[in-house]
Amino acid sequence: MSKIIAPTIPQEKEYNILNLGPTHPATHGIFQNVLKMDGEVIIEATPTVGYIHRAFEKLAEHRPYNQITPITDRLNYCSSPINNIGWHLTVEKLIGCQVPKRVDYMRVIIMELARISDHLICNSVLGVDTGALTGFTYVFQLRERIYDIYEEVCGARLTTNIGRIGGFERDFSQKFWEKLEDFLIEFDQVFAEFDALLSRNRIFMDRTIGVGPISALDALGYGFTGPNLRATGVDYDVRVNEPYCSYQEFDFIIPIGKDGDTYDRYCVRQEELRQSISIIKQAITNFPSGDYKADVPEFYLPPKEEVYNKMEALIWHFKIVMGETDIPQGEVYHAVEGGNGELGYYLISDGGRCPSRLHFRRPCFIYYQAYPEMIKGQMLSDAIITMSSLNVIAGELDA
Amino acid sequence: MTNLEIYNVLQKQFGNAIHSMDEPHKLLTIVVSAGAIIPILKYLKEDPLMNYLFLTDLCGVHQPNIVGEELGIIYHLHNLQANRRLRIKTYVSAKSPKIDTVITIWKAANWMERETFDFYGIQFIGHPNLTRILNIEDMNYHPMLKHYPLEDGTRTDKADSYFGR
Numbered sequence: 126m127s128k129i130i131a132p133t134i135p136q137e138k139e140y141n142i143l144n145l146g147p148t149h150p151a152t153h154g155i156f157q158n159v160l161k162m163d164g165e166v167i168i169e170a171t172p173t174v175g176y177i178h179r180a181f182e183k184l185a186e187h188r189p190y191n192q193i194t195p196i197t198d199r200l201n202y203c204s205s206p207i208n209n210i211g212w213h214l215t216v217e218k219l220i221g222c223q224v225p226k227r228v229d230y231m232r233v234i235i236m237e238l239a240r241i242s243d244h245l246i247c248n249s250v251l252g253v254d255t256g257a258l259t260g261f262t263y264v265f266q267l268r269e270r271i272y273d274i275y276e277e278v279c280g281a282r283l284t285t286n287i288g289r290i291g292g293f294e295r296d297f298s299q300k301f302w303e304k305l306e307d308f309l310i311e312f313d314q315v316f317a318e319f320d321a322l323l324s325r326n327r328i329f330m331d332r333t334i335g336v337g338p339i340s341a342l343d344a345l346g347y348g349f350t351g352p353n354l355r356a357t358g359v360d361y362d363v364r365v366n367e368p369y370c371s372y373q374e375f376d377f378i379i380p381i382g383k384d385g386d387t388y389d390r391y392c393v394r395q396e397e398l399r400q401s402i403s404i405i406k407q408a409i410t411n412f413p414s415g416d417y418k419a420d421v422p423e424f425y426l427p428p429k430e431e432v433y434n435k436m437e438a439l440i441w442h443f444k445i446v447m448g449e450t451d452i453p454q455g456e457v458y459h460a461v462e463g464g465n466g467e468l469g470y471y472l473i474s475d476g477g478r479c480p481s482r483l484h485f486r487r488p489c490f491i492y493y494q495a496y497p498e499m500i501k502g503q504m505l506s507d508a509i510i511t512m513s514s515l516n517v518i519a520g521e522l523d524a
Numbered sequence: 525m526t527n528l529e530i531y532n533v534l535q536k537q538f539g540n541a542i543h544s545m546d547e548p549h550k551l552l553t554i555v556v557s558a559g560a561i562i563p564i565l566k567y568l569k570e571d572p573l574m575n576y577l578f579l580t581d582l583c584g585v586h587q588p589n590i591v592g593e594e595l596g597i598i599y600h601l602h603n604l605q606a607n608r609r610l611r612i613k614t615y616v617s618a619k620s621p622k623i624d625t626v627i628t629i630w631k632a633a634n635w636m637e638r639e640t641f642d643f644y645g646i647q648f649i650g651h652p653n654l655t656r657i658l659n660i661e662d663m664n665y666h667p668m669l670k671h672y673p674l675e676d677g678t679r680t681d682k683a684d685s686y687f688g689r
Contacts, residue, residue: 174635174657174658175656175657175658175659175660178658178659180667182643182668183667183668183674184674186674187674218549219549343631345577345578345604346630346631346632347631347632348578348579348580348630348632359604361604366604366607367607455548455549456548456549456553457548457549458549458551458581458600458609458611460580467580469580469581469600471581471583471598471600473585481587482585482586484581484583486580486581486600490635490639491632491635491636492632493635494631494632494634494635495631523658524658
C-alpha cells in the first residue's frame with residue numbers, strides 16, 4: 126500500500142498574474158495592465174503605455190505651424206476639434222492675432238459639440254461595460270449626427286483638421302444650421318431616454334457607486350483635471366478659470382461630484398452634456414455677425430480667385446503652402462478644456478519655420494498613472510469600469 | 525500678489541538660486557538653479573502665500589547651442605485658488621544631466637519624469653522606476669535630442685533641399 130502524500134502548502138501566498146490587454150475587448154483601446162490577483166481581487170497593477178506612440182512632439186519640430194493641426198487630431202480622437210482649435214488658439218496667442226467675435230462663437234459651438242460626442246461615448250460605453258447595451262445603441266446615433274455636422278463644416282468626420290489659424294476655412298452653411306437644429310431636437314429626446322435608462326437605475330448604481338474612488342487631495346496630487354477632478358469635488362474648469370473664445374459671455378455651471386467614484390464621474394459628465402447643449406443654444410441665440418476669419422494674411426490662405434489674380438495673394442499663398450512665414454520668437458502655454466481635462470500646448474518658437482519645441486500636456490497621460498492605486502483591492506470587473514469612466518483615450522495617452 | 529512680488533519673495537528666500545525672471549505672454553517664468561529645485565518647489569507648494577498646489581506640466585527641452593545648459597526641465601505650476609500660473613525653468617549640462625525627482629512633492633511627476641527621461645535622457649535622482657515609458661526599452665538613444673534626425677538618414681528618395689529644409 127502506497128503512502129499517502131500530504132499536499133505541500135506553500136509558505137507564502139501564491140498570486141495569479143493576469144495580463145489584461147494590450148488588445149482586450151473590454152479596454153477600448155490598446156492598454157496593457159499586468160494584474161497581480163488574489164482570486165478576483167486585484168493586489169497590484171502595472172500599466173504599460175506607449176503601444177501607439179507616434180512621436181508627435183518630434184514630428185512637430187519638423188513641420189510648419191499649419192501642418193501641425195492634423196497631428197493634434199490624433200491625440201484625443203473622440204473630440205478632435207477641441208485639439209485643433211486649442212492648437213490654433215496657441216498659435217494665435219503667439220502671433221498676437223485678434224479673431225472676430227463670430228469666430229469665437231463658431232469655435233464654441235464646434236468645441237461643445239465635440240465635448241458632447243466625447244462625453245456621450247464615455248458614458249454610454251460605461252453602460253456597456255456594466256452590461257447595459259441599450260443606452261449605447263441609442264446615443265451612438267447622436268455621435269453620428271455630430272460627425273455629420275463636422276462634415277458640413279470641414280468635410281471630415283473623425284480626424285477633422287477643422288478650422289485654420291485665424292478662424293475657419295468657410296462660413297457655416299445653411300445646411301450646417303439645419304443639421305444643428307435637427308441635432309438639438311433629437312438630442313433632447315434621445316438623451317432623456319438614455320438618462321432614464323441608466324442614471325437612477327438601481328443595478329447601474331449598485332455597480333458603480335464606490336467603485337474606483339479617489340479623494341480630492343489625491344486627485345490634485347496626481348494631476349487630475351476635467352470631469353475626473355470635478356467628480357472629486359474640485360470646481361476647476363479651464364473655461365471658467367481662464368476663459369478663451371469668449372466663454373466668459375456664456376452662462377453655465379460647473380457640475381461637481383463628492384466621492385470621486387465611477388458614479389460621480391458618470392453624473393458629472395451627464396450634467397456637462399446638458400450644460401454643453403445650453404451653451405450651444407446660447408451661442409445660436411447671440412450669434413454675432415461679422416467675418417469668419419481674422420485678418421492675418423501671413424497665416425490664412427487667401428481665396429483662390431485672388432491667388433490667380435493678385436500678386437500679393439499669390440505670394441502669401443506660396444509662403445503659407447511652403448511654410449515660409451515668419452513667426453515671432455516666444456514661449457506660450459495655452460490650455461483649453463478638452464474632453465477629459467486640461468489640454469495644454471507648451472510652445473517654444475525660435476523664429477524658425479517649425480516650433481523649436483512643442484509639448485502637449487495630455488490630460489489622460491497624467492491622470493492614468495493613478496489607475497493602479499484606484500483599482501487596488503477592487504474586483505477585476507471594477508477595474509474595467511473604472512478605466513472606462515476615467516475616459517482614457519489611447520491616442521492621447523501615447524501621443 | 526503681482527508677478528514682481530512673487531519674484532522678490534523667492535529672491536529673498538533663496539538668494540542666488542533664483543537667476544532671472546521673465547513674463548512671456550503674462551506667464552511668470554523664473555529660472556532657478558537645478559541644485560535648489562526641491563526646496564524651491566516645496567516652498568512654492570507649501571507656503572500659504574504661494575499655494576502652488578498643482579503641477580500642471582513637466583517637460584524637457586534641448587537647446588544644443590547653449591553650452592553648459594543644453595538641457596532644460598520646465599515645470600508649470602498652478603495656484604488653483606488664486607488662479608495663478610507659474611513656470612519654473614532649470615538647466616543642466618548635457619555632460620551630467622542630473623536633477624532631483626519631484627515625486628515626493630507631486631505624485632503626478634512620476635510618468636512625466638519618465639517621459640522626460642525617455643525623450644531627453646535626463647536622470648531624475650531618486651525616481652523609483654526611471655525607465656522608458658513611451659519608447660521601446662532597448663532603444664539606445666533619446667529621440668527628442670536635436671541631433672537625432674526625424675527620419676532614417678540613409679533614405680535618398682526624399683530631397684529636403686527642395687523644400688528649404
